[in-house]
Amino acid sequence: xxxxxxxxxxxxxxxxxxxxxxxxxxxxxxxxxxxxxxxxxxxxxxxxxxxxxxxxxxxxxxxxxxxxxxxxxxxxxxxxxxxxxxxxxxxxxxxxxxxxxxxxxxxxxxxxxxxxxxxxxxxxxxxxxxxxxxxxxxxxxxxxxxxxxxxxxxxxxxxxxxxxxxxxxxxxxxxxxxxxxxxxxxxxxxxxxxxxxxxxxxxxxxxxxxxxxxxxxxxxxxxxxxxxxxxxxxxxxxxxxxxxxxxxxxxxxxxxxxxxxxxxxxxxxxxxxxxxxxxxxxxxxxxxx
Amino acid sequence: xxxxxxxxxxxxxxxxxxxxxxxxxxxxxxxxxxxxxxxxxxxxxxxxxxxxxxxxxxxxxxxxxxxxxxxxxxxxxxxxxxxxxxxxxxxxxxxxxxxxxxxxxxxxxxxxxxxxxxxxxxxxxxxxxxxxxxxxxxxxxxxxxxxxxx
Numbered sequence: 001x002x003x004x005x006x007x008x009x010x011x012x013x014x015x016x017x018x019x020x021x022x023x024x025x026x027x028x029x030x031x032x033x034x035x036x037x038x039x040x041x042x043x044x045x046x047x048x049x050x051x052x053x054x055x056x057x058x059x060x061x062x063x064x065x066x067x068x069x070x071x072x073x074x075x076x077x078x079x080x081x082x083x084x085x086x087x088x089x090x091x092x093x094x095x096x097x098x099x100x101x102x103x104x105x106x107x108x109x110x111x112x113x114x115x116x117x118x119x120x121x122x123x124x125x126x127x128x129x130x131x132x133x134x135x136x137x138x139x140x141x142x143x144x145x146x147x148x149x150x151x152x153x154x155x156x157x158x159x160x161x162x163x164x165x166x167x168x169x170x171x172x173x174x175x176x177x178x179x180x181x182x183x184x185x186x187x188x189x190x191x192x193x194x195x196x197x198x199x200x201x202x203x204x205x206x207x208x209x210x211x212x213x214x215x216x217x218x219x220x221x222x223x224x225x226x227x228x229x230x231x232x233x234x235x236x237x238x239x240x241x242x243x244x245x246x247x248x249x250x251x252x253x254x255x256x257x258x259x260x261x262x263x264x265x266x267x268x269x270x271x272x273x274x275x276x277x278x279x280x281x282x283x284x285x286x287x288x289x
Numbered sequence: 290x291x292x293x294x295x296x297x298x299x300x301x302x303x304x305x306x307x308x309x310x311x312x313x314x315x316x317x318x319x320x321x322x323x324x325x326x327x328x329x330x331x332x333x334x335x336x337x338x339x340x341x342x343x344x345x346x347x348x349x350x351x352x353x354x355x356x357x358x359x360x361x362x363x364x365x366x367x368x369x370x371x372x373x374x375x376x377x378x379x380x381x382x383x384x385x386x387x388x389x390x391x392x393x394x395x396x397x398x399x400x401x402x403x404x405x406x407x408x409x410x411x412x413x414x415x416x417x418x419x420x421x422x423x424x425x426x427x428x429x430x431x432x433x434x435x436x437x438x439x
Contacts, residue, residue, distance in 0.1 A: 073370065079363020082370045082392040093395050097388055100362045 002165040003278060004184040004213075008200025010171035012190045013220035013244065016254065017274075018168040019043040020261045024271035028134045029163040033152045033180040034170040035124060035139035043259045046129035046136040054126050054139065056103035056150045057118035061094045065115035068092045072107035072116060081107065099146055124151045128158065135160060149179040156183070173203045178211065186282045187215040188241065188274075193225030198232060205238065214285030216278065221246040241277040242270065315345045317415065318372055319408045320382040324352035326409040332383025335365030336433030341408050342375060345416065364433065365389030372398055381411045381420065386433075390426040402427045 005018040015032075019040050022030040032040040059072070059081075072094065073081040080100035086092025098121055108116040124141040139155035141148050148170065156179075159165050169180035181187050187208055191201040201217070208215045217233055222243035233240050244250070253263045261267045320337035321328045331337035336358050343350040357364040357371070365385070369392030372380060379399040393400050401420040404411045414420055 079357070079360050079367045082366050082373070082395075084373050084392070084396040090397055095366070095392055095395055097363070097366055100366075 001186070001279075001282075002159065002167065002184045004167040004169050004181040004187045005190060006169040006177055006181050006187055006204060007171055007190040008173055008202070008204035009191065009197050012171075012192050012197060013218075014171065014190050015040050015043070015168055016220070016244075016250075016260070017188060017190050017218055017242075018166050019259050020267065021271050021274060022134060022166045023259055023261050024268045025164060025275055026133070027163050029160045029165045030134060030136050031155055031159065031165060031167045032136075032138035033155055033167050033176075035141045035148050035151045035155065036170060036176075038138045038140055038168075040168050041127075041136070041138060042257045044131050044134070044136055045257075046131040046134075048127045048129035050128045052126050052128075053122055054124045054151045054154045055120040055122045056101070056147065057105060058098040058101045058103060058121045059096055059107045059116045060119045061096065062115045062117070063093070065113045066092075066094055067113060067115075068094065069112065072111055075106045075110050077104065077106070078102055099144075102147060103150055123147060126151075126155055126158070135163060148176045152176060152179045156180075173200070173207050177204075178207065181208070181213060182211065184213050186278050186285075187213045188218055188278065189215055190218045190220055191229055192221050193219055193227065193229045195226075195228070197225070198229050201229060202232065205236070214282050216241040216281045218242045218244065218274070220244045239277065239281045241281065242274045316375065316377050317343050317345060317379040317381060317412070318375070318377045319343060319404070319411050320380075321352070321408050326350065326407065326412070328408050330381070330383060330404050330406060330408060330411050332405070333433030334380070334382040334385045335368045335389050337368075337382065340368075340371065342377065343408075343412055345412075363388070365430070366392055369393050369396075372396070379415065381415055384428040384432060385423060385426055386428055386430050387426040388430065390423075 005014045007014050022028045032038040068083050068085040070083045073083045078100045080097045082095040084093050108118050123145045124139055127138050129136045137155055137158045139151045141151055167180055170176045189201060189204050191197040216239040218241055219229055222245055224246045250260050253260050261271060319341045320331040320334055321339045321341045322331045324339050337355050340353045340355060341350055357367045365388040369389040372393060373396045377398055381401045381404045383404060385400055385402055400423045402423040404420060
C-alpha cells in the first residue's frame, strides 16, 4: 500500500506524521518527495548508501540547421522559448530558458529541420539509505532549480511494492503535490484548526477528489483554533483519523530532531491506530465505488 | 525543392526588414494599464495589462491586450517575443525582469525602464530623450505576479 502525507497549508506537520507513522510500523519504505526542502532525514537519521544524479532532457539548438521558423516556440507549453529571426544586422537566435523547461520533448520532436537535440541537465540528486529495516529514499532539488515534478517522479521510481510505502509530499495543491500523491492508495491530509488550515484543506480536498484518491484528515495542534475544520469534515463525510494536541513536549522533541514516538512510547500506539484508521477508511472508500 | 521558394520568401522578408529600418516607420511599445494614450503606464513589462504600439512618425497607435498575463511562467519571455514579432524598436515600461531583458537584448530592442505617468507623457519623454536605456533587468523573475507587484 502507498500512503501519501500531504497538506494544503505548509507547516501543519506532514513530516511529523510521515516520520512517526513510518517509525511505528514494520516493513516500511519512506520517500521524502518534498524535494525543495527534504527534512525527514533529520528525524530518521538514515545511513545513506547510494546517491544518483537526477536530470531532465532540455533542448539544444544547432544554429547551423535552424531557420528561426518559430515552431519550437509555438509548441512549447511552458513558454520557455523565444525566437529572434535574423535580419541584415543580426543573424538571429533561439533563446531557451531551461529553468522553465519541463523536458516534454515537443520542440525537438516537431522541429521541421531536426535542429534540436536533447541534452541532459542536472536538476538534483536522489539519495537512498536505510534505518534499521526501514528503506529511505529522498530527492534533493539543486538550489535555484524550480522544476520539482521530474525529480519527484524519479524518486517515485524507487517505490518498493513489497513494502508499505509512505510518501512525504510537498505542501500546496499544485503540480509538485499532484506528482507526489498520484498513484497513492490513500492520502492523509494534515491540517490545523485555523482559518488558514481550513482554507487550504478545502483546496487539497478538491485536488484529491479530482484524482479519486481516498483520503482522511489528521488535525495537528487540535486543541487550539476553532471547530470549523471538524465541522467541515463532518459535513463532507471526511474521516478525522487522528488529533495531535498542541504540546510543548512534542515541540521540544521536534526541535531536537527526536521523533515523538521515540520519546513518548504511548504515541507509537496512536500512530498504529492512525494506520488502522487509514486501512479502514481506504476499505470503506473502495467498497463505495 | 519547396525550400528554394521558402528561402526566396525569407530573403524577400529580410529585404523588407531593411526597407523598414531605413524608412520612417519607427514603432515603439509602451506598457499600459488601459488602451488609450491617456492611460497610465503599467509598471510591469511581461504581465502588463495592455501593450500600446505607437508609430513615432505617423502618431498612429494600436492597443493590444496582454494575453501572456495569465501565464504561470514565461510571461516576460513571450511578451519579449511579441515585441520581436511586431518589429518594435524600443520598449517603454516601469520595470523589466531578467528573461524579458534577455529576449529584447538579443533582438537589439532598446529598453527604457522607470517610465511612469500617462502613455502620452512617456512618448513625449522618449522623444525628448528623457529616459536612459536600461542595460540590466530592474526586477527579478515573477515580479509582476499578482500579489507581488508594488
